[in-house]
Amino acid sequence: MIFKIDLINEKSFEIIKNQTILQASLEAGILHYHACGGKARCSTCRIVVQEGEENLSPPNKAELKLRNQKKFPGNVRLACQTRVTANGVKIQRIIKDEADLDLYVYGKSSENIQTVGDEKSMALFFLDIRDFTPFIEKHLPFDVIHIVRRLNILFNEVITQHKGKIIEFSGDGVYAVFGFDEPVDEAVNNAYKAGRQILSSLHKLNDNYIAKYFDYKIDVGMGLHAGRVIVGKTGVKENNPYTVMGLPVNVASRLESSTKELNNNFIVSEYVYEMLADKNDLTEQKQINLKGASEPFLVRLMGKPFAKLG
Numbered sequence: 001m002i003f004k005i006d007l008i009n010e011k012s013f014e015i016i017k018n019q020t021i022l023q024a025s026l027e028a029g030i031l032h033y034h035a036c037g038g039k040a041r042c043s044t045c046r047i048v049v050q051e052g053e054e055n056l057s058p059p060n061k062a063e064l065k066l067r068n069q070k071k072f073p074g075n076v077r078l079a080c081q082t083r084v085t086a087n088g089v090k091i092q093r094i095i096k097d098e099a100d101l102d103l104y105v106y107g108k109s110s111e112n113i114q115t116v117g118d119e120k121s122m123a124l125f126f127l128d129i130r131d132f133t134p135f136i137e138k139h140l141p142f143d144v145i146h147i148v149r150r151l152n153i154l155f156n157e158v159i160t161q162h163k164g165k166i167i168e169f170s171g172d173g174v175y176a177v178f179g180f181d182e183p184v185d186e187a188v189n190n191a192y193k194a195g196r197q198i199l200s201s202l203h204k205l206n207d208n209y210i211a212k213y214f215d216y217k218i219d220v221g222m223g224l225h226a227g228r229v230i231v232g233k234t235g236v237k238e239n240n241p242y243t244v245m246g247l248p249v250n251v252a253s254r255l256e257s258s259t260k261e262l263n264n265n266f267i268v269s270e271y272v273y274e275m276l277a278d279k280n281d282l283t284e285q286k287q288i289n290l291k292g293a294s295e296p297f298l299v300r301l302m303g304k305p306f307a308k309l310g
């Protein structure tokens, strides 16, 4: 007997009774991860069942053992142990590339943050994922959270590589600070390079992953300013995040929001621009209004107009 199974966002394929989902998936040409060779030891073949759970074989002893160890939610199954008993099964692969392996299987070590309490000049960087609501409306909750995690990992890696620290992740944005251990001109250049690298890495992630599996392209808007701020840790015990406060923080946030009105994905203040080692005198200059300020504020458009999304 042959059934049809739908691998959401990828392809539908046939599965013979008594064949495992992993075997059928591999036969259908899908590069389905199976590091232990289908022995219920690695969990890289794991899938999320979105529909038709009742048409699957129940977990066997080996699967139950691994599921209990890994504390999988009820709708996560091992493709190498699961068989299909009727049509109407819709699943998603969880591990699609090496970064997913890090995210879900091997894990990442947490950052060891030193205690800081100071007033100093720093570079302040805000990033916002643009027009994310259509993606949320079109995709399953699993996909939405998965993509936000992938993006946050990308942002965190690039920012950390450039000696920055993320102060806050919001649902669709990031606030980061540079200059804990270096002078402000160096911090500004690091933050600027981080912004540029985020744009190029995001471009690759869009082409190689998000467009391929989710038929969507993510864009971001970024603002960068620098100035004297108060830095401290205000949390309790392990939950001890930094707080960075002061007017320059509000200005940097305002620059990020001005990316929409100026239709440019990377806006820096004139103060930051003057400190950049790698700048182009032809870069367009604009003025924006800051809340409570009588004078217009000078900014530079360092990015590109937003692409049409979706």
Ligand code: FES
Pocket: 033, 034, 035, 036, 037, 038, 039, 040, 041, 042, 043, 044, 045, 046, 078, 079, 080, 081
């Ligand atoms: S391939 Fe290793 S648990 Fe399925």
